[in-house]
Amino acid sequence: MSRAMRWLIGVALWGLACGAGLAAVGDDVVAVFSRAERGEPLRYVAIGGSITQASGDGWAGGWLRERFPRSEVTVVNSGMSATGSSLGIFRIERDVIAHQPDLVAIEYCVNDGGLSDEEAIRYMETMVVRLKSLPHPPAIIIVEAAARDGVNLTRHRRVARHYGLVEVDMQAAMDAKGTAAWNDYFSDRVHPNKAGHALYAETMRGVLAPLAERAGTGKVKKPARLPAPLSRKPLLLDARLVPLQGYQSSGWRQEASLPAWWNRFFQGVLSSDEPGATLRIPVRGTTFGVFYAMNKEYGSFYVNVDDGMPRHVFTNTRGGYNSVVAGIDLPAREHVLTLALPAKSESNARLNGAVKLGYLLVAGETRAKREASPRSAFTAEVMRNLMFADMTASAWRWAGPFPAGDGIDGREALFTKFLPEPGDADFGVKPVAWRPVTGDGARVDVRTLSGSRKPMVAYARTEFDAGEGGEAVLSVAVDYYAQLWVNGERVLVFDGPHPSPLFTTVRLKAGLNEFLIKTASGSAGHNFELSVAKVPFHASAAVR
Numbered sequence: 167m168s169r170a171m172r173w174l175i176g177v178a179l180w181g182l183a184c185g186a187g188l189a190a191v192g193d194d195v196v197a198v199f200s201r202a203e204r205g206e207p208l209r210y211v212a213i214g215g216s217i218t219q220a221s222g223d224g225w226a227g228g229w230l231r232e233r234f235p236r237s238e239v240t241v242v243n244s245g246m247s248a249t250g251s252s253l254g255i256f257r258i259e260r261d262v263i264a265h266q267p268d269l270v271a272i273e274y275c276v277n278d279g280g281l282s283d284e285e286a287i288r289y290m291e292t293m294v295v296r297l298k299s300l301p302h303p304p305a306i307i308i309v310e311a312a313a314r315d316g317v318n319l320t321r322h323r324r325v326a327r328h329y330g331l332v333e334v335d336m337q338a339a340m341d342a343k344g345t346a347a348w349n350d351y352f353s354d355r356v357h358p359n360k361a362g363h364a365l366y367a368e369t370m371r372g373v374l375a376p377l378a379e380r381a382g383t384g385k386v387k388k389p390a391r392l393p394a395p396l397s398r399k400p401l402l403l404d405a406r407l408v409p410l411q412g413y414q415s416s417g418w419r420q421e422a423s424l425p426a427w428w429n430r431f432f433q434g435v436l437s438s439d440e441p442g443a444t445l446r447i448p449v450r451g452t453t454f455g456v457f458y459a460m461n462k463e464y465g466s467f468y469v470n471v472d473d474g475m476p477r478h479v480f481t482n483t484r485g486g487y488n489s490v491v492a493g494i495d496l497p498a499r500e501h502v503l504t505l506a507l508p509a510k511s512e513s514n515a516r517l518n519g520a521v522k523l524g525y526l527l528v529a530g531e532t533r534a535k536r537e538a539s540p541r542s543a544f545t546a547e548v549m550r551n552l553m554f555a556d557m558t559a560s561a562w563r564w565a566g567p568f569p570a571g572d573g574i575d576g577r578e579a580l581f582t583k584f585l586p587e588p589g590d591a592d593f594g595v596k597p598v599a600w601r602p603v604t605g606d607g608a609r610v611d612v613r614t615l616s617g618s619r620k621p622m623v624a625y626a627r628t629e630f631d632a633g634e635g636g637e638a639v640l641s642v643a644v645d646y647y648a649q650l651w652v653n654g655e656r657v658l659v660f661d662g663p664h665p666s667p668l669f670t671t672v673r674l675k676a677g678l679n680e681f682l683i684k685t686a687s688g689s690a691g692h693n694f695e696l697s698v699a700k701v702p703f704h705a706s707a708a709v710r
Contacts, residue, residue: 190330191327191330191331191332192330192332192377192380193330193389193390194303194304194305194306194330194331194389195269195305195307195332195374195377196377196380196381197305197381197389198268198269198304198305199234199377199378199380199381200381201237201268202230202234202236202237202239202268202381203234203236203237203381203382204236205236205237206237207237207238207239207240207268208230208234208237208238208239208240208268208269209239209240209242209265209266209267209268209269210224210226210227210230210239210240210241210242210267210268210269210270210271211224211242211244211261211262211265211267211269211270211271211304212224212225212226212241212242212243212244212245212270212271212273212309213244213245213246213254213257213258213261213262213270213271213272213273214244214245214246214254214271214272214273214274214277214309214311215245215246215247215248215249215250215273215274215276215277216245216246216247216248216277216357217245217273217276217311217356217357217358218243218244218245218271218273218309219243219245219246219247220245220357220358220363221243221245221363221366221367222243222363223241223243224241224243224245224271225271225309225363225366225367225369225370226271226367226370226371226374227239227241228367229367229370229371229374230269233375233378234378240265242265242267244257244261244262245273246261246431247486248277248486248487248488249277249489250274250277250278250280250281250289251272251274251277251278251281251286251289251290251292251293252278252281252285252289252489252491253457253489253527254272254274254289254293255289255292255293255296255402255405255529256405256406256407256455256457256489256525256527256528256529257407258293258296258297258405259405259406259407260406260407262297263296263297263300266302267297267304268302268304268305269304269305269306269307270297270304270305270306270307271306271307271308271309271334271370272290272293272294272306272307272308272309273309273310273311274289274290274322275309275310275311275317275318275319275322276311276313276317276356278290278318278321278322279313279317279318280663281321281663282662282663283320283321284397284398284399285663286318286321286322287321287322287324287325287396287397288397288399288401288402289402290308290321290322290325291325291328291395291396291397291401292397292401292402292403292405294306294325294329294331295329295392295395295401295403296401296403298329298392299392299403303389305332306329306331306332307331307332307333307334307370307373307374308322308323308325308326308331308332308333308334309333309334309336309370310322310323310333310334310335310336310337311336311337311356311366312336312337312339312340312341312352312356313337313355313356314348314352314355314356315355315574316337317337319335319337324396325396328393328396329392329393330390332373332374332377334369334370334373335369336365336366336369339365339366339368339369340365343365351365399495400452400495400530400533402452402453402529402530403532404451404529404530404531404532405453405527405528405529406528406529407457407525407526407527408525408526408527408528409433409434409524409525410435410436410523410524410525410526411433411434411435411436413436413445413447415436415444415445415446416443417438417440417443417444418436418437418438418443418445419436419437419438420434420435420436420437421434421435421436421437421522422434424459424522426459426461426485428459428485428486428487431487431524432459432487432524432525433524433525434524435459435522435523435524436522436523436524437520437521437522437523438507438520438521439465439507439518439519439520439521440507441507441508441509441510441511441518441550442506442507442508442509442510442550442551443506443507444504444505444506444507444546444550445504445505445506445523446502446503446504446505446546447502447503447504447505447526448500448501448502449471449500449501449502449503449526449528450499450500450501450531450534450536451496451498451501451528451529451530451531451534452494452495452496452497452498452529452530452533452534453491453493453494453495453496453527453528453529453530454471454491454492454493454496454501454503454526454527454528454529455489455490455491455492455493455526455527456469456479456489456490456492456503456505456523456525456526456527457487457488457489457523457524457525457526457527458479458481458487458488458489458490458521458522458523458524459481459486459487459522459523459524460481460482460483460484460485460486460487460488461481461482461485461520462482462483462484462485463482463519463520464481464482464519464520464521464522465481465482465507465508465516465517465518465519465520465521466478466479466480466481466482466507466508466516466517466518466519466521467479467481467505467506467507467508467521468505468506468507468508468549468550468552469490469492469503469504469505469506470492470493470503470504470544470549471492471493471496471501471502471503471504472493472496472501472502472539472540472541472542473502473504473541473542473543473544473545474493474542474544475542475544475669475670475671476544476549476552476669477490477492477665477668477669478641478667478669480516481519481521481522482516482519487524489527490665491527496530496539497539498530498533498534498535499534499535499536499537499538499539500534500535500536500537500538500539501539502539502541503526504545504546504549505521505523506546506549506550507521507550508550508552509550509551509553511553548701548702552639552699552701553699554639554641554697554698554699555697555698555699556607556608556695556696556697557608557628557630557681557695557696557697557698558607558608559603559604559605559606559607559608559609559610560602560603560604560605561603561628562603562610562626562627562628563600563601563602563603563626563627563628564600564601564603564610564612564615564624564625564626564627565585565586565598565599565600565601565624565625565626566584566612566616566622566623566624566625567612567616567618567622567623567624568582568584568622568623568624569620569621569622569623570582570620570621570622570623570686570687571621572621573621574621574689575621575646575647575686575687575688575689576621576622576623576647576686576687576688576692577646577647577661577686579621579623579686580623580647580648580649580661580684580686581661582623584623584625585598586598586600586625586627586682587625587684588651588654588656588682600627603615603626608695608696608697609693609694609695610626610693610694610695611691611692611693612624612626612685612687612692612693612694613687613691613692613693616692621686621687622686622687622692623684623685623686623687624684624685624692625682625683625684625685626682626683626685626694627680627681627682627683628680628681629678629679629680629681630674630678630679630681630698631677631678631679632674632675632676632677632678632679632700633676633677634676635673635674635675635676635677636673636674636700637671637672637673637674637700637701637702638671638672638673638674638698638699638700638701639669639670639671639672639698639699639700639701640652640657640658640669640670640671640672640696640697640698641667641668641669641695641696641697641698641699642658642660642667642668642669642670642683642694642695642696643666643667643668643694643695643696644660644664644666644685644693644694645666645688645690645691645692645693645694646660646686646687646688646689646690646691646692647660647661647685647686647687647688648660648683648684648685648686648694649683649684650681650682650683650684650696651680651681651682651683652672652674652679652680652681653675653679653680654680654682657670657672658670667695667697671701681696683696
């Protein structure tokens with residue numbers, strides 16, 4: 167008996183032993199298959215990232231048609247490369263629910279790797295509960311895709327077992343083949359090749375076939391009541407994509423399509439290439455963001471909610487699309503999302519250029535009041551006129567590297583105090599070997615400086631002349647973990663998944679100010695950039 171089949175039997179027994187009110191694992195799938203046996207339609211939708219997008223029929227469409235010849239089987243592949251459940255909760259209305267699904271496969275384990283445990287559980291649970299709360303709730307399959315170095319299955323698995331859902335463990339299927347066989351089935355560390363997708367389909371069939379046999383017996387249990395949510399925070403059960411096609415605003419125009427394959431994920435775009443152009447949209451709810459197109463010839467924009475701390479979004483780092491959440495878990499009431507293109511700047515800064523917006527991301531409206539939210543100080547005028555001065559790589563001096571253990575990154579050592587750190591007993595007493603940083607531009611690449619890819623920690627320091635002093639915004643981009651001190655006071659900590667760049671306001675003294683940054687390596691890199699912009703208001707007014 168294969169490892170995958172042993173696992174399936176184990177979770178099935180677990181489901182049978184669950185407390186009162188919770189169905190056995192797969193009961194919802196059996197009910198769908200029973201209807202298909204009788205000749206009723208079966209609508210199957212697969213949602214996930216690039217792994218799903220490349221799967222063709224979601225690994226099960228062909229088998230479903232063969233197994234249920236009396237049923238009109240419809241297959242919809244809603245895979246979307248480079249996306250995880252954080253966007254999936256907004257896509258689910260358009261890309262799953264709209265198709266009136268009877269059976270849904272959700273594949274996000276790999277692409278949710280950068281989320282915290284709380285986020286991964288909350289977003290997956292949001293999708294599950296939303297689907298199970300429909301008038302005709304579909305059966306759900308959680309597809310746990312494989313990765314060469316393993317994948318964190320525990321978060322989605324908790325959700326699956328809490329709701330008695332079928333899991334398809336592709337990692338177990340690959341582990342059974344052995345490490346030496348990886349290149350036979352995968353084109354890289356996570357993406358199956360043709361043989362890999364065939365293995366995924368075989369594994370899916372191996373899990374679904376026994377449920378189809380149960381359907382043939384005619385014994386179908388009624389749907390169980392949903393248990394209390396696992397998530398501490400409210401589920402975002404009304405999250406959706408709101409098309410921006412049709413919005414009217416000075417400096418912005420409508421475009422019907424994009425000249426690239428990812429046009430399939432858009433419904434036209436709202437576009438502007440006018441430096442300083444702004445867009446203000448009243449929104450009601452708790453969570454808001456923007457889904458936008460990307461191209462190396464595009465520009466950048468600032469975005470915030472209620473004139474609060476902005477995000478700076480570059481849409482020219484690659485081709486494709488991305489999304490940014492500008493505010494999450496805000497008070498449930500009226501807000502204003504503001505977007506501003508930077509004022510005209512030097513071309514080598516790559517700030518200016520076209521910005522093409524596809525959708526608003528909106529959630530939390532159901533429980534929101536019409537009460538207006540207070541405004542802060544980062545108005546559209548302030549945002550578009552932010553002019554950042556880069557701290558060039560050559561302005562820094564660095565110390566290290568310091569060892570960070572044997573993990574995949576240096577996160578565990580981020581709060582271990584080494585000699586150059588404020589608060590260390592020897593800080594300022596013992597000499598530190600600060601060495602000049604080499605490299606062009608503003609990025610300080612610690613991995614290149616050290617010549618090592620092992621997990622590590624490093625420090626870097628520089629001075630900035632603030633003239634008469636005053637309020638400033640720091641723009642900090644880090645790969646991946648860091649702490650930042652300004653004049654000995656810690657002002658930022660990156661200790662988990664984070665947006666990049668991140669802004670924070672500080673008050674700089676007149677003359678020279680010292681910046682000290684401690685960075686811990688990520689699994690894919692170890693670098694940072696820091697820029698400074700003066701702003702015409704007091705920092706306390708900018709942060710609620």
